[in-house]
Amino acid sequence: MRWSQAFIPTLRDDPADAEAVSHRLLVRAGYIRQLMSGIYSMLPLGQRVRAKVMNIIREEIDAIGGQEFLLPQLHPKEIWDRTGRSETMSDIMMSFEDNKGAAVVLGPTHEEIFATVSSELNSYKQLPQLWYHIQTKFRDEARPKSGLLRVREFTMKDSYTFDLDFDGLDIQFDRHYAAYVRIFERLGMNAVAVAASSGAMGGKESVEFMVASDVGEDEVAHCDACGYAANVETASSSVPDIEDPDGEFAVERFPTPGVRTIADLEGFAGGALADRQIKTLVYFLDDEIVLVLLRGDHGLQEQKLLDVTQTTRSRPAQSDEIMALLGAEAGSLGAVGVDGVRVIADEGLRGRRSMTTGANENDFHVRGVDVERDIVISQWADVRAVVDGEHCVECGNPLKVFTAIEVGHIFKLGTFYAEPLGVTVLDKDGKTVPVVMGSYGIGVERNMAASVEANHDDKGIVWPAEIAPFHVVITVLRPDDEASIEVSEKLYSELIEAGVEVLLDDRDERPGVKFKDAELIGVPFRITVGPRGIDNGVVEFVTRKSGESTEVAFDEIVSEVVRLLR
């Protein structure tokens, strides 16, 4: 491609509405343009990268036996009514009527549609199967953000496996795991596989692939020593025991005027340190009101609470609801003497004595509380949010907690979907059995953006060669110089001949502009052709990532590039 003919609208200034690095750079470097919130046009450079990302994914899934499908984007709403997901997913589902008045939706995912096809799986002899497609999804997100990282229309590779039993599923799952590891490597990212909450999805197990980034929306707890890694929605940690005072203590009520928070009580004469207080939270789990108890300096991880209670929705109670239940405002709440309400206590409170907590009367607390003696605990559970620096439950070393981008998610669904969707086969004995399923997803554009988050510097994008829109840019410093033209045109055709993707910067621009643009768009290698080198029979060869520059003879440069790209 000749740059003079290419549509690569680079911008000198950062776009005003882009904050995430990948968003800023992809817009500035002319890869994408926004059409509306969460909806982007792929410009030629963007489309080249997107196609390469899809090809890598395709290669790796094909390599583990995947069969590529292409299912439609437009679905009859009726199919979604059957599984009830037109209701449960209604807030993100784009739905409307076609011209005949039939209710249709744009698919937010494709389980239901794959299921219609898989109904033609009839016999155990047809299993296992690995089906996938790379298709557009529509999800009407309440708040799209950070460029391509969270959008409303995007491409996803979603695969589905069908097995006769859970052993078969385990094999398919492990193969996907390995394929995903290779994919993220090839995309230039250091992805960590973490245990994830299966949440309302049900199923046996799920693993998310996470790339550390400060624009990520998830938090991961990771142990460098032993490799333990989990989404904080499911992560555990150990914290040092607190030594409670010896001796007998009785529950004693005392006035605490003006004390509203844990911190207030720490500073109050006769109060207590945070780790010697009991924090009492009032939550609705689905429609039941419950008390959740934590150590004063600990925080609640709501997803863990949902998981241990097998509920799907939680919300903090409002002040009037709290008042009706306990007769006091948040800040003076406690579980001592509370009856008829489910009390879920975090493991961190086990065996604790002589604690201080609210008295369920404004401006009063109680001390001398022995958690197990004085409080009726319905359920002990680990519902505490893991914090950076706490200790690994596996090996005891300090955990790191960091934000990350979820670049892939693989699920062992089991029969969770197969049963309601009626995906069954006849086994050897002629018995109808549900198929054991797995599902596996990678967002294409999100991975493009995540790769930029991981591969950039202050000059622009630094693509891994395999997904760069071009492998090499030939920067012609003096396109008005005959010798320069001759050399660069020859190189250009030889490189193309050698299978290298070349961008020939033949624009009538000053050198500085060309260098800046080449760096901004992130082409891995640059060959600079200028009068200075021509006199010596050499070109300058620059590696984008290292900035390293060498002089290479005319007749060696093509083989050098080919060697580096291999």
Added chain:
RNA sequence: CGGGACGUAGCGCAGCUUGGUAGCGCGCAUCGUUCGGGACGAUGAGGUCGCGGGUUCAAAUCCCGCCGUCCCGACCA
């Protein structure tokens, strides 16, 4: 959905408080000089000031309504 900010030329912004001429930088076009890290000079093209209504002799500017975009939060297989 709650909170905040913003909407003026392709991009980045000023002008709005105190109503009257729509401006700057970049980019773009032509010419000239330049040419190894975002050149310089000259000339020029380009704007329904987000949309609708109101106040006024007069609205980018004041008032009302709406729409859109971003950020924080809620939400999110």
